[in-house]
Amino acid sequence: MAQDATTDADKPELDVVACQSRDKAAEAKAQAVAQAFSAAFQSADRAKVLALVPDMEAVMATAPAPYYLERCDDHINVYTRNMTAALMVGVMAAGGDKDGKTKLNINLSGPTPYATIAHGLGWVYADRKDYARCIAMLEDGLKRDPFDEVMIAEHLFCLGQAGRSEETIETADKHLNNFMLGLSDMGKAAILRRKGYALIELNRWDEAEAAYKASLKLDPKNQIAKNELIYIQQEKKKLKGA
Incomplete structure (x- = not known):
């Protein structure tokens, strides 16, 4: 089977720590604040x-x-x-x-x-x-x-x-390509919207449009993505008329 051929080098590294000694009082307080x-x-x-x-x-x-x-x-x-x-x-x-x-x-x-x-x-x-x-x-x-x-x-x-647009795009792609995250459709859609915003900031209109359209396939009712696509179309028309 193909899985048997997987080498240790192919496996993602996992950061496993030794059993933690805990400050139970501090952790209980943290849990109350978190809740x-x-x-x-x-x-x-x-x-x-x-x-x-x-x-x-x-x-x-x-x-x-x-x-x-x-x-x-x-x-x-x-x-x-x-x-x-x-x-x-x-x-x-x-x-x-x-x-x-x-x-x-x-x-x-x-x-x-x-x-x-x-x-x-x-x-x-x-x-x-x-x-x-x-x-x-x-x-x-x-x-x-x-x-x-x-x-x-x-x-x-x-x-x-x-304003860290390039980093946003790179990080978004890294998440989208990481199977270990087990992302839901809604999670992927949110990441694609963040990527789309960064692409707009860089005036990369076609790529931004593709990102928002991909997000709508996963989250069809999202109004933010719909509005951004309208904005992108308006900007592309301005560029054609310039």
Whole structure:
């Protein structure tokens, strides 16, 4: 079978850390803050999200080093909100023993509270148009949950708004071509919209049009993509008439 011919060099590298010693009190506090943010964010309560900023920043100031895969004895813990990616990555990590004898169990968990809070602060900084802080915070967050497609899209948004258009396009393509992310159609569509915006900023009209059209195939009702396509057509007509 073709799979049997796969070499170790062909396999994506996974960052598996040793079992973490935890400050249970600090983690419990972080979990409470993360849950409060999630509740406010899901209910679209901007005021509540903003009120949580001091607590979120305090948690992240003392957060442990990022990790999303943890080996503890005979099991692998996978921390991500993306359960499609979690299963695939967990299986790959559990099969990583060179002797092939040690069988590891897989525990699929949600994201660590620190990943959730990093997303929350990234969103807040984007709301404030503080794109440099948004990018830095979400890059930390993506080290804690590299499979979170909402955080991926927010990071691309801040890159684009910061004028880092080429980097936005390159990063978007990297995500779209990464099978390990297990992206949903909606996740892919959001990434394509961020790519389309960056292409518009570079006046690459045909490529931008293609990106937005591709996004609409995955998310047909998205009005932002529809509006951007109208704008692109208007700009292309101006160029033809010039």
